[in-house]
Amino acid sequence: MVIGKLALFLLYAFLCQLVFSSSLPHLCPNDQALALLQFNHTFTINGFDASYRSYYPKTVKWNRSTDCCSWDGVLCDEMTGQVIELDLSSSQLRGKFHSNSSLFKLSNLKRLDLSDNDFFESLIPPKFGELSSLTHLDLSHSNFTGPIPAEISRLSKLHVLSIKSHSYELRFEPHNFELLLKNLTQLRELDLSFANISSTIPLNFSSYLTTLDLLNTQLYGILPEGVFHLSNLESLDLSENPQLTVRFPTTKWNSSASLMELYLRSVNATGRIPESFGYLTSLRTLRIASCNLSGSIPKPLWNLTNIEDLDLDDNHLEGPISDFFRFGKLWWLSLGNNNFDGQLEFLSFNRSWTQLGKLDFSSNFLTGPIPSNVSGMQNLYSLILSSNHLNGTIPSWIFSLPSLAGLHLNDNHFSGNIQEFKSKTLTRVSLKQNQLQGPSPKSLLNQRDLHYLVLSHNNLSGEIASTICNLKTLQVLDLGSTNLEGTIPLCLGEMSELMILDLSNNSLSGTINTTFSIGNELVVIKFDGNKLEGKVPQSLINCRYLEVLDLGTNKLSDIFPKWLGALPELQILNLRSNKFYGPIKDSRTDNLFAQIRVIDLSSNGFSGDLPERLFENFEAMKITSDNSGTREYVADIYENFYTSLIVTTKGLELELPRVLTTDIIIDLSRNRFEGHIPSIIGDLIGLRTLNLSHNVLEGDIPASLHQLYVLESLDLSSNKISGEIPQQLALLTSLEVLNLSHNHHVGCIPKGKQFDTFENSSYQGNDGLRGFPLSKDCGGDDGVPQTTTPVELDEEGGGDSPMISWQAVLMGYGCGLVIGLSIIYIMLSTQYPTWFSRMDVELEHKILTRMKRHKKRH
Ligand SMILES: *[C@@H]1O[C@H](CO)[C@@H](O)[C@H](O)[C@H]1NC(C)=O
Ligand SMILES: *[C@@H]1O[C@H](CO)[C@@H](O)[C@H](O)[C@H]1NC(C)=O
Ligand SMILES: *[C@@H]1O[C@H](CO)[C@@H](O)[C@H](O)[C@H]1NC(C)=O
Ligand SMILES: *[C@@H]1O[C@H](CO)[C@@H](O)[C@H](O)[C@H]1NC(C)=O
Ligand SMILES: *[C@@H]1O[C@H](CO)[C@@H](O)[C@H](O)[C@H]1NC(C)=O
Ligand SMILES: *[C@@H]1O[C@H](CO)[C@@H](O)[C@H](O)[C@H]1NC(C)=O
Ligand SMILES: *[C@@H]1O[C@H](CO)[C@@H](O)[C@H](O)[C@H]1NC(C)=O
Ligand SMILES: *[C@@H]1O[C@H](CO)[C@@H](O)[C@H](O)[C@H]1NC(C)=O
Ligand SMILES: *[C@@H]1O[C@H](CO)[C@@H](O)[C@H](O)[C@H]1NC(C)=O
Numbered sequence: 001m002v003i004g005k006l007a008l009f010l011l012y013a014f015l016c017q018l019v020f021s022s023s024l025p026h027l028c029p030n031d032q033a034l035a036l037l038q039f040n041h042t043f044t045i046n047g048f049d050a051s052y053r054s055y056y057p058k059t060v061k062w063n064r065s066t067d068c069c070s071w072d073g074v075l076c077d078e079m080t081g082q083v084i085e086l087d088l089s090s091s092q093l094r095g096k097f098h099s100n101s102s103l104f105k106l107s108n109l110k111r112l113d114l115s116d117n118d119f120f121e122s123l124i125p126p127k128f129g130e131l132s133s134l135t136h137l138d139l140s141h142s143n144f145t146g147p148i149p150a151e152i153s154r155l156s157k158l159h160v161l162s163i164k165s166h167s168y169e170l171r172f173e174p175h176n177f178e179l180l181l182k183n184l185t186q187l188r189e190l191d192l193s194f195a196n197i198s199s200t201i202p203l204n205f206s207s208y209l210t211t212l213d214l215l216n217t218q219l220y221g222i223l224p225e226g227v228f229h230l231s232n233l234e235s236l237d238l239s240e241n242p243q244l245t246v247r248f249p250t251t252k253w254n255s256s257a258s259l260m261e262l263y264l265r266s267v268n269a270t271g272r273i274p275e276s277f278g279y280l281t282s283l284r285t286l287r288i289a290s291c292n293l294s295g296s297i298p299k300p301l302w303n304l305t306n307i308e309d310l311d312l313d314d315n316h317l318e319g320p321i322s323d324f325f326r327f328g329k330l331w332w333l334s335l336g337n338n339n340f341d342g343q344l345e346f347l348s349f350n351r352s353w354t355q356l357g358k359l360d361f362s363s364n365f366l367t368g369p370i371p372s373n374v375s376g377m378q379n380l381y382s383l384i385l386s387s388n389h390l391n392g393t394i395p396s397w398i399f400s401l402p403s404l405a406g407l408h409l410n411d412n413h414f415s416g417n418i419q420e421f422k423s424k425t426l427t428r429v430s431l432k433q434n435q436l437q438g439p440s441p442k443s444l445l446n447q448r449d450l451h452y453l454v455l456s457h458n459n460l461s462g463e464i465a466s467t468i469c470n471l472k473t474l475q476v477l478d479l480g481s482t483n484l485e486g487t488i489p490l491c492l493g494e495m496s497e498l499m500i501l502d503l504s505n506n507s508l509s510g511t512i513n514t515t516f517s518i519g520n521e522l523v524v525i526k527f528d529g530n531k532l533e534g535k536v537p538q539s540l541i542n543c544r545y546l547e548v549l550d551l552g553t554n555k556l557s558d559i560f561p562k563w564l565g566a567l568p569e570l571q572i573l574n575l576r577s578n579k580f581y582g583p584i585k586d587s588r589t590d591n592l593f594a595q596i597r598v599i600d601l602s603s604n605g606f607s608g609d610l611p612e613r614l615f616e617n618f619e620a621m622k623i624t625s626d627n628s629g630t631r632e633y634v635a636d637i638y639e640n641f642y643t644s645l646i647v648t649t650k651g652l653e654l655e656l657p658r659v660l661t662t663d664i665i666i667d668l669s670r671n672r673f674e675g676h677i678p679s680i681i682g683d684l685i686g687l688r689t690l691n692l693s694h695n696v697l698e699g700d701i702p703a704s705l706h707q708l709y710v711l712e713s714l715d716l717s718s719n720k721i722s723g724e725i726p727q728q729l730a731l732l733t734s735l736e737v738l739n740l741s742h743n744h745h746v747g748c749i750p751k752g753k754q755f756d757t758f759e760n761s762s763y764q765g766n767d768g769l770r771g772f773p774l775s776k777d778c779g780g781d782d783g784v785p786q787t788t789t790p791v792e793l794d795e796e797g798g799g800d801s802p803m804i805s806w807q808a809v810l811m812g813y814g815c816g817l818v819i820g821l822s823i824i825y826i827m828l829s830t831q832y833p834t835w836f837s838r839m840d841v842e843l844e845h846k847i848l849t850r851m852k853r854h855k856k857r858h
């Protein structure tokens with residue numbers, strides 16, 4: 001019995017199988033298979049990048065002897081066998097996509113995904129418009145270029161359309177974007193990021209939209225409010241459309257229940273955040289940075305308990321950040337670069353911070369201490385409170401955060417000692433510009449992954465422990481202005497990853513006998529403002545990537561280290577205020593100092609003729625590039641890390657917080673150079689500052705200097721230069737400050753242009769000079785002889801022009817300058833004339849968040 005039943009069952013099962021398999025139609029008609037194979041044959045397979053897991057050539061596995069409906073990426077209609085879906089995304093297809101492609105024979109396609117291939121800058125064939133059954137079309141990131149054809153608008157069944165590009169390779173012809181939105185009435189998802197749409201957003205669009213992604217598409221005009229009332233909208237990204245004006249609804253949004261992601265970075269949303277944001281109860285991501293928002297954060301916004309990602313950076317928001325927080329799921333909170341004030345005590349109100357990864361309140365006006373009893377931030381990896389007015393000690397919980405990688409507390413008023421670090425995950429630490437005291441704790445020097453250590457402008461004191469060299473991964477070490485003494489550790493030259501080494505403005509002494517090893521990565525070395533003695537170490541020649549060498553204001557005693565000219569990238573060489581001596585041996589050697597932009601040898605004991613043939617080598621100074629384009633900075637290798645430099649220009653000693661590649665300066669003042677001014681200097685047409693003052697130069701001013709058409713500051717004072725001032729110098733229309741005082745000039749001062757603006761002090765101490773502005777008339781054509789009593793010139797440094805008194809202010813501060821400079825910033829910004837605004841003095845205000853490796857290197 002049992003066996004009989006079993007046999008019956010088996011028979012039944014067998015029959016079932018037979019019936020079902022025979023009822024299956026023969027799938028994949030020949031023409032469909034052929035079309036697919038032909039399509040595949042127009043491409044090759046791009047072998048690279050195969051490392052991505054989702055990225056493999058699906059067509060390689062296609063097997064001609066099997067049913068095409070079983071091929072990878074192919075789906076057929078069960079009844080007709082027609083191919084209805086083709087997914088060849090990330091399939092490494094390479095080649096031109098022709099308009100006669102056999103793909104268009106697959107006329108029943110409903111879903112087509114060709115994204116992430118390389119179609120060699122083909123145009124998108126208008127024939128796509130004939131695939132009228134399509135509900136899903138994805139042509140993103142496939143190296144299509146040119147216009148998005150109007151025919152796409154015929155695909156009126158589309159639910160999903162995605163044609164993302166990288167940087168405007170794709171564009172819409174006028175009105176086609178409007179047509180597209182008007183005709184595709186069934187659209188759910190639209191992504192055209194980085195296409196050049198260059199249009200307004202029309203009023204008519206599909207009411208089914210759930211996702212609208214138009215990031216960086218050159219949109220302009222006013223965003224129709226209707227977008228916010230799409231009742232199914234889940235994600236809206238209109239970021240990076242600065243010409244697009246966005247006005248938020250002030251009443252309840254129809255999308256309020258569905259909207260989960262709102263990305264509006266860098267649009268024009270001038271005005272306040274309306275209270276209506278409180279209705280967006282599903283919101284998880286709110287990124288509205290750089291939108292020109294003002295006012296305070298409306299209280300209802302703090303009710304959005306589902307928020308995970310909140311970025312309001314870089315607006316003009318104000319008021320306390322305060323205790324409205326009810327967020328429990330936050331992992332990213334960024335409120336930097338606003339006008340928030342108040343204190344941080346709410347951090348200790350025992351909210352749920354467990355998810356929080358990044359907290360950025362930088363560049364606001366927060367005051368008071370960081371509370372000492374904050375807990376639960378076990379996932380915090382980035383804490384950025386820089387550039388506020390916070391004070392008190394840095395509480396110990398910060399040093400114990402188990403996941404912390406980036407700690408940026410710079411530019412505040414923190415005091416006390418830096419405590420022992422218990423966290424082991426740190427990669428970036430910036431405590432710059434506080435009132436912290438040293439010595440730096442041992443545990444800091446045991447952070448094995450540390451890349452970035454910036455402790456400058458504090459009161460660390462003591463010596464630099466050579467254990468600092470245990471930080472093998474260190475790329476930036478800035479201990480400038482920290483009251484350190486002792487010698488420079490020898491081992492610093494062996495740190496193989498180090499790119500920026502700043503020990504400036506301390507009391508370091510002894511000789512620099514650090515040996516810089518072959519193959520080092522140093523780009524910036526700043527030892528200026530110490531008491532270093534001896535010679536320039538020969539091993540600096542191993543710093544092949546060095547762009548900035550600043551040894552100014554020390555007691556170095558050496559002849560001119562001409563061999564440094566062999567460093568191929570060297571752009572700034574500062575040896576000012578040392579005891580360098582002797583003539584500068586002069587020779588024309590190709591590529592010596594070819595990249596030099598700032599050379600400051602002032603206040604030393606150099607003698608002999610000016611190094612005429614050396615000037616010939618200064619190739620980078622023979623180019624002018626105007627300042628209007630994108631500004632480039634010397635040694636700009638780390639985002640938000642700037643290399644400062646003290647320079648004398650326009651009669652002022654000042655600190656440039658960062659140096660533009662167009663700040664081209666030769667300063668050989670205050671030495672014992674003699675002989676003539678070589679006319680070759682006229683070839684260095686990029687020069688903005690030339691200072692040869694306080695030497696014993698003689699002869700005439702070479703007329704060739706009139707070629708220096710971007711020159712802003714020319715100081716030849718206190719020499720024995722004679723002859724007339726060349727009339728051609730009136731062509732120097734950029735010249736803002738001229739000082740020819742205390743020489744032996746004779747004759748008439750040139751007239752016109754800038755020369756109408758210079759004052760007596762520019763010429764005093766040249767008995768033979770006549771003409772405006774001096775009282776001695778030059779005769780000639782300006783008619784009325786001077787009848788006023790000649791004004792006696794002030795002997796000591798020239799009258800009471802504001803510039804000179806600045807110098808006095810500054811000298812009082814010696815080379816420390818920080819305080820002096822901030823005084824200048826304040827005073828100059830309120831009352832100094834326009835030329836100062838061109839000085840490219842930009843205050844560092846943002847902190848480092850990301851690292852950018854040196855572009856030339858990799
Ligand atoms: C598809 O094209 C690739 C590249 O030309 C080739 O390697 C592969 O064999 C083709 N597939 C079929 C089934 O012909
Ligand atoms: C193609 O399929 C046939 C039949 O299933 C099989 O015998 C053959 O080995 C397959 N070819 C490849 C290259 O996989
Ligand atoms: C398709 O067009 C391309 C370019 O116009 C041409 O080279 C190719 O021969 C055409 N193919 C067919 C099958 O017509
Ligand atoms: C796009 O196609 C062009 C022309 O064939 C090619 O040079 C370029 O590398 C491709 N770009 C990408 C991102 O594949
Ligand atoms: C708009 O869609 C309709 C079908 O809904 C179609 O007939 C018409 O040609 C389309 N217009 C354009 C310009 O594509
Ligand atoms: C975008 O397109 C507009 C109009 O076609 C054009 O004027 C503009 O230069 C384009 N912008 C870019 C960045 O390609
Ligand atoms: C387009 O929008 C206007 C104004 O909102 C409306 O009157 C019109 O009916 C819409 N047209 C279509 C085709 O939806
Ligand atoms: C930005 O929006 C404000 C207020 O809506 C408007 O006055 C201003 O003209 C807009 N600016 C631009 C560049 O569109
Ligand atoms: C915010 O939450 C508080 C407390 O739960 C509630 O009293 C208030 O009405 C809420 N505000 C809005 C706009 O939802």
Ligand SMILES: *[C@@H]1O[C@H](CO)[C@@H](O)[C@H](O)[C@H]1NC(C)=O
Pocket residue numbers: 367368369391392393
């Ligand atoms: C911190 O600053 C506040 C003023 O904002 C001041 O009242 C307080 O005394 C300061 N605390 C410390 C420790 O300096």
Ligand SMILES: *[C@@H]1O[C@H](CO)[C@@H](O)[C@H](O)[C@H]1NC(C)=O
Pocket residue numbers: 487509510511513
């Ligand atoms: C390094 O310089 C100091 C003086 O500053 C000197 O005493 C010492 O011998 C030097 N070391 C080497 C290895 O040259």
